[in-house]
Structure formats: structure tokens, C-alpha cells
Amino acid sequence: MKAMRITAAGDPSVLQLQDIPQPKPGPGEVLIRVGASGVNFADIYMRKGAVPVPLPFTPGIEGSGTVEAVGDGVSDVKPGDRVAYAGRGLGSYAEYDVMKAAQLAPLPKEVSFEDGAAVILQGMTAHYLLHEFYRVQRGSTVLVHAAAGGMGLLLVHWLKHLGAVAIGTVSTEEKARIAREAGADHVIVYTKQDFAEEAKKFTGGKGVDYVIDGVGKTTFTKNLDALRHRGWATVFGMASGPAEPLAPNSLMTKSITISGGALFNYVVTRDELLARARDVFTGLREGWLKLRIDRAFPLEQAAEAHRLLESRQTTGKLILKTGV
Numbered sequence: 001m002k003a004m005r006i007t008a009a010g011d012p013s014v015l016q017l018q019d020i021p022q023p024k025p026g027p028g029e030v031l032i033r034v035g036a037s038g039v040n041f042a043d044i045y046m047r048k049g050a051v052p053v054p055l056p057f058t059p060g061i062e063g064s065g066t067v068e069a070v071g072d073g074v075s076d077v078k079p080g081d082r083v084a085y086a087g088r089g090l091g092s093y094a095e096y097d098v099m100k101a102a103q104l105a106p107l108p109k110e111v112s113f114e115d116g117a118a119v120i121l122q123g124m125t126a127h128y129l130l131h132e133f134y135r136v137q138r139g140s141t142v143l144v145h146a147a148a149g150g151m152g153l154l155l156v157h158w159l160k161h162l163g164a165v166a167i168g169t170v171s172t173e174e175k176a177r178i179a180r181e182a183g184a185d186h187v188i189v190y191t192k193q194d195f196a197e198e199a200k201k202f203t204g205g206k207g208v209d210y211v212i213d214g215v216g217k218t219t220f221t222k223n224l225d226a227l228r229h230r231g232w233a234t235v236f237g238m239a240s241g242p243a244e245p246l247a248p249n250s251l252m253t254k255s256i257t258i259s260g261g262a263l264f265n266y267v268v269t270r271d272e273l274l275a276r277a278r279d280v281f282t283g284l285r286e287g288w289l290k291l292r293i294d295r296a297f298p299l300e301q302a303a304e305a306h307r308l309l310e311s312r313q314t315t316g317k318l319i320l321k322t323g324v
């Protein structure tokens with residue numbers, strides 16, 4: 001089968017299309033004919049070596065497709081089932097992928113493979129970010145960094161569904177337009193404006209209840225200024241690099257809570273995974289959760305997809321069309 005392989009950490013050119021043997025599902029595992037694969041910043045961290053992965057490897061932590069074969073002991077999925085998966089295991093940048101059966105969510109028949117691969121990881125991430133830390137309620141004020149990105153747009157949609165006030169940061173006026181169109185109540189162009197000062201203006205000088213930060217280095221320290229007393233910030237990514245170190249005692253003055261999030265810790269049990277996936281697909285079906293696929297690349301152009309995501313020029317999600 002064809003797979004994108006990484007044999008050494010580095011720039012996007014290390015992504016090379018190779019012919020490798022089709023994997024076989026072991027006990028409790030499933031062979032999936034991949035329909036589409038989601039491109040994520042985590043793939044870039046792994047490609048660069050910022051998140052170490054044993055070499056060589058096939059990247060890709062998100063995909064959708066059809067069950068081709070099942071290993072011993074698998075009873076809850078069967079060949080022909082449509083599935084989506086995310087957050088655990090590597091290998092979706094390929095024509096076939098093997099996953100543990102317990103890590104698969106059913107892909108509703110009305111959701112295409114492209115949409116399934118575009119939403120499963122980021123949708124379930126938005127789910128835990130909005131339900132496991134600061135409890136977002138009607139009227140909560142929430143600052144979302146990179147609000148026109150893949151995660152950012154889903155978070156804005158979900159915040160509006162929950163009745164919260166969504167305040168987004170973006171780097172350009174065009175991204176500001178896209179974030180507003182998605183429903184953001186206020187948008188701050190953080191490359192020109194001081195986002196903490198602006199966030200305070202939008203909250204009557206108090207500061208926001210919650211900051212959701214996947215940007216990291218260029219934003220995290222200033223989040224503390226943007227928060228109200230007893231506010232909460234979650235860091236869940238590092239698109240600009242790792243956040244600067246922080247002295248724990250600096251949190252005392254405003255009694256701030258900080259948390260870190262990674263999806264794989266929030267889809268640990270089968271019930272948890274299915275519940276989050278179900279809510280994501282319900283959001284799509286009911287129309288309050290909307291997908292914006294910026295571009296779909298053929299598998300062999302995965303390096304191009306990485307370049308584009310890193311270039312900061314995308315709005316919404318990138319996917320690879322892996323279908324065989």
C-alpha cells in the first residue's frame with residue numbers, strides 16, 4: 001500500500017511517499033481502508049521531532065474510512081462499517097491503517113469521509129475543552145486564540161451553541177471576517193492590538209472567564225492579564241512554540257487556574273469516546289457545528305499540506321484524500 005513515511009525528523013520534505021506492506025489487524029484490532037485523513041498541528045510537532053516519535057513512522061492521528069477486516073475478539077465493528085477515529089495511534093497518512101476496535105467511532109451515513117476526518121479530532125477536542133475545565137455557561141466570556149483556525153472555528157460555533165460570549169483573536173483582517181462570520185461576538189487582531197487590553201474592554205474592565213490557548217509561546221503569559229479574578233486558562237497547543245515558563249506563585253494575586261489538555265486523556269474509555277463523538281456528529285446534523293475545510297490534498301501532497309498549515313495562511317481544516 002502507499003503511505004507517507006518519515007525516516008528522519010525535519011522540514012516537510014521528510015514526508016516521502018513509499019510502498020509498504022499492508023498492516024494486519026492483531027487481536028482486538030481493525031484494518032481500515034482510509035477514506036480521508038485529518039492534518040493536525042500535532043503531525044507537524046512529530047515531524048519536526050518537537051514531540052518525539054520512534055523512527056521510521058507513518059504520521060496521522062485522525063482518519064475516517066471503511067472497516068476492511070477485523071482481528072480476533074472484535075465484535076463491535078464488522079467489515080463494511082464506516083468509522084472515524086482520532087487521538088490515539090499513528091498511521092492515517094496511508095491507504096490502510098490499523099486501529100484498536102475500542103478507539104473507533106461509528107461514522108454516520110450522512111457524514112462524508114472528508115467531513116468525518118475533518119471533524120473527529122478537533123470536534124472531540126472542542127468538546128473536552130468546553131466541558132472538562134471551566135464550566136462554560138450561558139453568558140460566560142471566553143477568549144479563543146487563532147479563532148479562524150480549524151480548532152478556533154469549531155470552538156466559536158460550540159461557544160455560541162452554549163450561549164457564551166465568544167471573543168476571538170486572529171492575525172489578519174480577513175481572518176477576523178471569517179471568525180465573525182462563524183459567530184464570534186468580538187474579534188481582536190492580536191498582531192496589531194493588545195489582546196488583554198481589548199478583552200478587558202469587551203468585559204467591562206473585568207477580564208474574561210476563560211481563555212482557550214492553542215498558540216502558546218506568543219500568547220500564554222499575556223492570558224493572565226486578560227483573565228478576570230478567579231479566571232481559568234487552558235493551554236492545549238503550541239502553534240507558535242511552547243509557552244514561556246511561569247512561576248506558580250504568580251497565579252495567586254488573581255487566583256487563576258491553569259490547565260493543560262490533550263485529547264487522548266479525554267477519550268480513555270469507550271463510553272467517553274462514543275459520547276464525545278456522538279455530540280460532535282449531533283452538532284453537525286443539527287447545524288450548529290459547521291465545518292470549514294480549507295483544502296483537501298491528495299495523500300502524496302502531505303508535505304504541501306504541512307507547509308500550508310505552518311504558513312499561518314489557512315482558515316479551517318486541511319485534510320488528505322487517501323481513498324483507494
Ligand SMILES: NC(=O)c1ccc[n+]([C@@H]2O[C@H](COP(=O)([O-])OP(=O)(O)OC[C@H]3O[C@@H](n4cnc5c(N)ncnc54)[C@H](OP(=O)(O)O)[C@@H]3O)[C@@H](O)[C@H]2O)c1
Binds near residue numbers: 215
Ligand atoms: N491538545 C489537544 O487535544 C489538541 C487537539 C487538536 C489541536 N490542538 C492544538 O490546537 C492548535 C490549533 O490547531 P489547528 O490544527 O486547528 O491549527 P490552526 O488553528 O488551523 O492553525 C494554527 C493557527 O495558529 C496561529 N498561529 C499563531 N502563531 C503561529 C505561528 N508562529 N505559526 C503558525 N501558526 C500560528 C495561526 O492563526 P493566526 O494567524 O490567526 O494567528 C494559525 O492559523 C494547535 O496548537 C494544535 O496543536 C490540540
